[in-house]
Amino acid sequence: MTGIINYGAGNIFSLTAALDRLGIPYGMVNITSELAAYDRIIIPGVGHAGTAMRKLQESGLADCIGQLVKPVLGICVGMQLLTAYSEEGDSVLLDIIPLKTLHFEKRIVGKVPHMGWNKVFHQNQCQIFDNIEKDAYFYFVHSYFIEYHPAFTAASTQYGLQFSAAVQKKNFYGVQFHPEKSGEAGERLLLNFSNLH
Amino acid sequence: MLAKRIIPCLDVKDGRTVKGVNFVDLRDAGDPVELAWQYSRQGADELVFLDITATHERRKTTVELVKAVARQVNIPFTIGGGINELADADTLLHSGADKISINSAAVRNPALIDQLAMAFGIQFVVVAVDTRRVDGRNYVHLNGGRLTTDIQTEDWIKEAESRGAGEILLTSMDHDGTKNGFDCDFLMKINGELSIPLIASGGAGNKQHFVDVFRQSSVDAALAASVFHYGEILIPDLKGELRQHGIEVR
Numbered sequence: 153m154t155g156i157i158n159y160g161a162g163n164i165f166s167l168t169a170a171l172d173r174l175g176i177p178y179g180m181v182n183i184t185s186e187l188a189a190y191d192r193i194i195i196p197g198v199g200h201a202g203t204a205m206r207k208l209q210e211s212g213l214a215d216c217i218g219q220l221v222k223p224v225l226g227i228c229v230g231m232q233l234l235t236a237y238s239e240e241g242d243s244v245l246l247d248i249i250p251l252k253t254l255h256f257e258k259r260i261v262g263k264v265p266h267m268g269w270n271k272v273f274h275q276n277q278c279q280i281f282d283n284i285e286k287d288a289y290f291y292f293v294h295s296y297f298i299e300y301h302p303a304f305t306a307a308s309t310q311y312g313l314q315f316s317a318a319v320q321k322k323n324f325y326g327v328q329f330h331p332e333k334s335g336e337a338g339e340r341l342l343l344n345f346s347n348l349h
Numbered sequence: 350m351l352a353k354r355i356i357p358c359l360d361v362k363d364g365r366t367v368k369g370v371n372f373v374d375l376r377d378a379g380d381p382v383e384l385a386w387q388y389s390r391q392g393a394d395e396l397v398f399l400d401i402t403a404t405h406e407r408r409k410t411t412v413e414l415v416k417a418v419a420r421q422v423n424i425p426f427t428i429g430g431g432i433n434e435l436a437d438a439d440t441l442l443h444s445g446a447d448k449i450s451i452n453s454a455a456v457r458n459p460a461l462i463d464q465l466a467m468a469f470g471i472q473f474v475v476v477a478v479d480t481r482r483v484d485g486r487n488y489v490h491l492n493g494g495r496l497t498t499d500i501q502t503e504d505w506i507k508e509a510e511s512r513g514a515g516e517i518l519l520t521s522m523d524h525d526g527t528k529n530g531f532d533c534d535f536l537m538k539i540n541g542e543l544s545i546p547l548i549a550s551g552g553a554g555n556k557q558h559f560v561d562v563f564r565q566s567s568v569d570a571a572l573a574a575s576v577f578h579y580g581e582i583l584i585p586d587l588k589g590e591l592r593q594h595g596i597e598v599r
Contacts, residue, residue, distance in 0.1 A: 193437055291424070333425045
């Protein structure tokens with residue numbers, strides 16, 4: 153069963169609705185002791201990375217997530233939380249994946265937020281992209297991005313620059329796009345994650 | 350590269366779609382959830398629901414609609430109509446809406462944009478603007494275009510952006526319903542001044558109009574209603590046409 157970190161960071165209705173459609177069972181993780189009940193964990197997230205990090209610390213979950221050996225998937229801001237640092241609010245984050253989360257503004261000439269469907273090129277045989285086309289479109293909404301890194305980037309996207317559309321380090325996965333809003337490719341990715349052990 | 354978005358717009362009243370819908374294979378042409386699902390299957394990139402319910406029961410029916418759409422549809426959607434305060438937006442967010450669209454309420458109380466952006470992030474806040482040309486200048490119109498203001502459209506859009514709008518949905522009342530094409534010149538002017546996404550609305554009559562609006566004004570998305578509802582333009586055909594013209598679509 154999949155546990156969803158419930159730390160009050162924005163809306164999780166869309167995510168649970170997608171899991172319901174796919175027949176993926178899930179429950180909520182509110183406190184540290186509830187982590188053990190699940191086979192894998194999703195960290196959702198919409199909003200401000202600094203605020204999300206503070207809420208995660210207040211719940212006590214921030215100290216435990218890095219110790220997990222079961223599959224963990226961060227979505228959008230939930231992915232950014234896995235990195236070391238975000239320019240959003242000059243925030244120190246979980247530092248599970250040693251990368252930085254940076255602001256698009258001043259680095260690209262395009263519009264910010266990066267909003268809409270863009271191509272995601274997966275690499276390194278990352279399992280959550282099994283049976284997904286090499287250049288599938290996913291839906292993005294974000295103003296901050298995770299820098300590209302050959303070892304930790306599991307999929308990359310171009311928007312004025314090349315950034316990490318997905319990252320992976322061991323059992324920790326993160327996606328910048330919203331799989332719950334990305335049509336069939338997004339549903340495939342959620343199913344792939346739910347099959348990880 | 351970011352794909353250009355095609356957005357069907359559904360007018361909803363008391364939980365049912367209004368305006369003609371003439372799709373084949375629909376069990377219930379008035380059911381917004383079924384229509385939304387059909388559009389997502391056809392390759393629509395996003396959906397907009399405009400709630401024109403006038404009764405005081407509206408909040409309940411709207412929330413039920415948003416929940417039903419969020420449960421069944423796997424693409425993003427925006428809900429607009431009757432959102433006047435933070436509490437309205439909060440309820441819709443927690444019912445599964447990806448974005449809300451505000452129009453007259455924002456003109457009457459511009460600080461609402463700041464409050465919404467602060468509370469929910471700019472990506473949640475679409476500011477819809479209805480514009481009409483009067484003596485060669487574009488002015489903001491309210492109440493579905495019936496009420497004119499002395500606010501110039503360019504000024505209002507810039508203010509909305511600076512207050513925290515994440516996206517602008519610009520409807521040209523002069524073009525809306527004519528099926529003679531989008532107001533490409535004005536959209537190009539506005540788009541050049543914006544650093545947030547712009548959705549073009551009003552005037553779509555054929556596939557070439559979409560080619561023109563993306564080519565000439567470089568907008569991020571184009572919205573239409575009746576040409577999609579009546580099956581005059583099928584989304585897969587439209588995307589094929591756009592692709593042939595070198596316009597990137599999903």
